[in-house]
Amino acid sequence: MKRFALTLALFCGALSPLTLAQTATPASPTTPPAAGERTIEAITATSQKGYSIRVPAGWTPFKNVPGADVAFVSKPLGTIRPTVTVVVNDVPADLKVTLADVRDINVKNLPSLSKESLKIVGEKTIKLSGRDAILWTLVGNGEGGQVRWTQVFTVKNNRIFTATLVTPVGAPAELLESGRAILTSLTLK
Template sequence: MNRVLLSLALLAGPFVTVQAQTAPAAPTEPRTIETITATSSKGYSIRVPSGWTPLKNVPGADVAFINKTIGALRPTVTVVVQDIPAELKATLADVRDINERRMPEVVTKLKFLGEKNVKVSGQPAILWSYTGDGEGGTVRWTQIFTLKNNRLYTATLMLPSGTPADLAEQGRAILTSMTLK
């Protein structure tokens, strides 16, 4: 029963995968930032290097950053935070299983590349890598998700095919910099 309720709770919120975003047709001069630590009132922080531009009003995302256009797409890092009702007694394994079942509905031409158990601020977390079609080309997602105090934190890196290695490494460093408060 709890899995059904957890599924409904997760469906009510945004899915943990943020779709690839196409580059704007007429880009304006991007506002670059120096390396900063973005701290959220929702209980986490991430470090973002210069060259990544903050985006506002990304549906479902607490924070989002983009980088220079690669082909028709821009590398993107997002963090989504979802509160899960305590009475559901959700585990990280429950969230993992539900999201795994939903992925083929959300990601076209999904190819799952791997899963690894990791830690975020001492909390168990799951790191996923997968590829699929974005809006404008093939993309690779790297995603880390963890639960703390009935709150699901999901950080997602989306890289278009052909992203230079140094930029991909910057994106991965943003994900691994996430700390929980």
């Protein structure tokens, strides 16, 4: 029963931005400043859900992404708009969820999250706010071409924090570095 309830909780939200972020239309983000106007160098988004995340210049807040607590987009690269989303899922306290549980269920649910096959091409354990977190990279076909998802997730107090970066395969190194810096800036409160 524990695994079923956790699967349901994760399936209903933790990874859904994998597919939502890549298909989000560029009309929804706030309009970036015109040339010559003052721009924000960087912002730190702080959520009442217990985290903050730092976003450098060049990323624009993206409104109303289903299932995401916050989302940011960068300039389009071809037909794909690079996107960062943060999803927070609460799991009932009696389930006592672990990072290993979350990882195993996320891997099991990958085939159902995309019509195209997704492949994990990298995975490692890192530290976020002194807690173990899993950072992985997946590739697959998305709307508009080959897509790379870089994702970090961790657990604190039965709350699952998932930050996802979506970029086209072959994106410039600077964009990947900027996006990864956003993910690893995730700070739990």
